[in-house]
Amino acid sequence: EADAAAATTHFSRAVAIYREAGLREDTMEGYMRRMAFMHAMHAGHTSTEKALLRILEIQGEEAPTGRQWHPDLPARAGRPTADRPAMLPPDLLGAADRTRKFRHFAAHAYDTFDPDDADPAVRAAEKLAAGFATAIAAYRQTIDP
Numbered sequence: 001e002a003d004a005a006a007a008t009t010h011f012s013r014a015v016a017i018y019r020e021a022g023l024r025e026d027t028m029e030g031y032m033r034r035m036a037f038m039h040a041m042h043a044g045h046t047s048t049e050k051a052l053l054r055i056l057e058i059q060g061e062e063a064p065t066g067r068q069w070h071p072d073l074p075a076r077a078g079r080p081t082a083d084r085p086a087m088l089p090p091d092l093l094g095a096a097d098r099t100r101k102f103r104h105f106a107a108h109a110y111d112t113f114d115p116d117d118a119d120p121a122v123r124a125a126e127k128l129a130a131g132f133a134t135a136i137a138a139y140r141q142t143i144d145p
Helices: 002-019 028-058 069-077 090-108 115-143
Strands: none
Touching: 002 028, 002 115, 028 069, 028 090, 028 115, 069 090, 090 115
């Protein structure tokens, strides 16, 4: 739950940074806002992954491995198994996939960042900020009433 709360905080703050004036300015202030936004998005998705990995570990379920483990993790969280329900509803599953793609961009292609291209990731961050911690709490209540 601490990781879900951290994801909520990071995504909420990323959205706030994105909405503030100055993000698009070619100044030191604009640079700092862009970097802060990308880092907050990165931290939000990393916290999301930490929460999902922790749940898998607690339940004795193997974490995804290999080069595709990052996309495989939310996909697995969205599927029920014989031993558990899905961890994430479809709308949050899609949002987590979108923030995962943005995190990859922020980590590897930050020099080409155009704030105008970030709208889909920001909408996904808003969904996760509003619903991820609640979904995790509901999941916990279902498996451990």
